[in-house]
Structure formats: C-alpha cells, structure tokens
Amino acid sequence: xxxxxxxxxxxxxxxxxxxxxxxxxxxxxxxxxxxxxxxxxxxxxxxxxxxxxxxxxxxxxxxxxxxxxxxxxxxxxxxxxxxxxxxxxxxxxxxxxxxxxxxxxxxxxxx
Amino acid sequence: xxxxxxxxxxxxxxxxxxxxxxxxxxxxxxxxxxxxxxxxxxxxxxxxxxxxxxxxxxxxxxxxxxxxxxxxxxxxxxxxxxxxxxxxxxxxxxxxxxxxxxxxxxxxxxxxx
Numbered sequence: 001x002x003x004x005x006x007x008x009x010x011x012x013x014x015x016x017x018x019x020x021x022x023x024x025x026x027x028x029x030x031x032x033x034x035x036x037x038x039x040x041x042x043x044x045x046x047x048x049x050x051x052x053x054x055x056x057x058x059x060x061x062x063x064x065x066x067x068x069x070x071x072x073x074x075x076x077x078x079x080x081x082x083x084x085x086x087x088x089x090x091x092x093x094x095x096x097x098x099x100x101x102x103x104x105x106x107x108x109x110x111x
Numbered sequence: 112x113x114x115x116x117x118x119x120x121x122x123x124x125x126x127x128x129x130x131x132x133x134x135x136x137x138x139x140x141x142x143x144x145x146x147x148x149x150x151x152x153x154x155x156x157x158x159x160x161x162x163x164x165x166x167x168x169x170x171x172x173x174x175x176x177x178x179x180x181x182x183x184x185x186x187x188x189x190x191x192x193x194x195x196x197x198x199x200x201x202x203x204x205x206x207x208x209x210x211x212x213x214x215x216x217x218x219x220x221x222x223x224x
Contacts, residue, residue, distance in 0.1 A: 009151070033212065042201060043154070045212035088153060098169060099213065101146075101153035 004091050006102030014110050019076040021105035023089035030092050032065055032072045033099065038085040046074075046087075081109050113138045117202050117216035124196075124223050130189045132219045134202035140214070141207050143185040147171060148199040148218075157200075160185055161207070189221060196223045 005024045013019050023032065031050045035043040047056055049065035049072060056063045062075045072091075076083055086104040093100075115136045124130050136143065142161045146154040156169030160179040174193025179185055185204075189196045199220050203213040 004153075006153075035213075042215040042217050043213070044215070048212065090154075098156055098159070099144075101155075103151065103153040 004089060004100050004102040006089055006105055008105055009103065010106045010108075012108045012110065013079050015081060016078050019079050019083070019107055021074050021087050021089075021107075023072045023074075023091070023102050025070045025091050025093075027093050028069045030069075032069075032089055032091045034063060034072075034074055035088045035090065035101075036085050037088065037104070041085075043088060076107075079107070079109050081111050083107060084109050115202055115204055115214055115216035117200075117219050119219060120217065122219060122221045124221065126223055127191045129191060130196070130221060132187045132189070132200055132202075132221070134185045134187065134216060135183055136185075136202075136204045136214075136216075137183060138204055138214060139182075140204035141182070142205045143179070144203045144205075144213065145169075145175070145177065145185070145187045146201045146203065148201060154201060157187065196221060 003026050007022050033048045034046040037043045047063050052069050053067045054065040060077045064073045086106045088101050088104040090099045090101040118133045144159040145157040148154050155171050157175050158166055158169050158177040160166035163179055163182050166177050166179050174190055176188045199218050201218045202216045205213050
C-alpha cells in the first residue's frame with residue numbers, strides 16, 4: 001500500500017539553529033499536507049502543497065513539494081522554543097481519498 | 112466557537128469491555144475521520160465517512176465500529192475484538208473528502224487495564 005516515510009524521527013537543536021524534516025512517498029502524490037502537534041496536543045494543519053515544485057513560506061517555515069510529487073520538505077529557519085513539537089507530513093494519492101500520514105519528526109529545542 | 116469535541120478525554124476500561132468514544136462537530140463539515148495514534152507512530156486511519164449513513168474502513172478497521180446517523184456526529188466503538196486498544200484516538204473533519212485540511216479534536220486517551 002501507499003507509504004509515506006519521514007526522516008529524521010527525532011531532531012534536537014539549539015535555539016537559533018535551522019531544522020529540516022523530509023517526507024518521501026513510494027508513489028506520486030496528488031497533494032501533501034503538513035501538520036504540527038505540540039506535546040500533549042492534537043495535530044494542527046500548517047499547509048497544503050498541490051503543484052509540482054511548489055514552494056510556500058510561512059514566516060520562518062518553508063515548505064517544498066518535489067518536481068516528481070513524491071517528496072516534500074519542511075525547513076524552519078532560526079528555531080525558537082515555540083517550534084517544539086512533532087511535525088507530520090500526510091499525502092493523498094490520486095483518487096484515493098485516504099490521507100496517509102508519515103510517522104512524524106519530533107523536534108526539541110534547547111534554549 | 113466552531114470546532115470538534117471529543118469525549119471523554121481520558122477513559123479506563125477493563126479488558127473485554129466495549130467502549131464508545133464520542134465525536135461531535137459544529138463546522139458543518141461533510142467528511143469525518145477516526146485516527147489512532149501510538150507513541151512514535153504516525154496517525155493511522157480507522158474509519159472515515161463522507162456523508163450521513165455512509166462510512167468506509169480505513170487501514171486498521173478490525174475491532175472497531177462506527178455510525179454516522181447525523182452529520183454532526185461520528186462515534187467510534189472500540190470492541191473487545193480489538194487486540195491492542197490502548198491508544199490515543201483522534202477524530203477529525205473536513206469540508207469534503209477530497210478537499211483541504213483536517214480539523215482535529217483534542218483526542219481521547221483510552222487505557223485498557
């Protein structure tokens with residue numbers, strides 16, 4: 001079945017350092033979404049990417065969708081303690097309406 | 112405020128008992144979903160529904176059942192047939208099955224003793 005692999009599983013950074021998490025699919029995705037889950041909380045939608053090669057920015061966050069629509073990345077510039085949490089990617093393949101989530105990357109930030 | 116309400120937030124049950132988790136939304140969303148989350152794992156889809164009186168199995172439906180009698184409500188029953196029911200359960204909704212973001216409830220943490 002469709003799998004979405006996400007790496008790394010954990011990332012610990014010093015405040016101010018950059019952070020990147022990568023998402024790879026075994027099949028072409030029609031779109032990809034990113035969510036953030038704070039410790040003890042529920043996932044909150046960040047963004048959706050639809051077009052091949054798409055790049056979107058939200059303040060210090062940059063999201064990319066690969067040209068082949070099989071991979072995506074989330075980059076955070078100059079991390080802050082408020083960035084702590086687990087970042088999930090989730091993809092949809094074609095007409096398959098099931099959103100498949102990666103296992104997430106847990107980001108911790110040392111102040 | 113519009114949103115998704117899950118209850119109870121914490122639930123303890125003895126092995127062999129069925130448990131029903133409530134999920135209510137006032138966002139007027141057509142699609143609703145149930146996910147299971149285990150430590151270090153992503154979210155795995157249990158069931159989803161795109162319209163009243165219709166629902167489909169997700170990737171891990173065995174041992175679970177749902178109903179969708181009202182647009183606002185999508186309760187999940189964890190039956191005694193579910194071999195490892197202790198987990199964090201998340202309900203979500205979206206405007207339609209194919210469109211846009213999922214809005215999640217705050218989750219229900221089930222512990223089976």
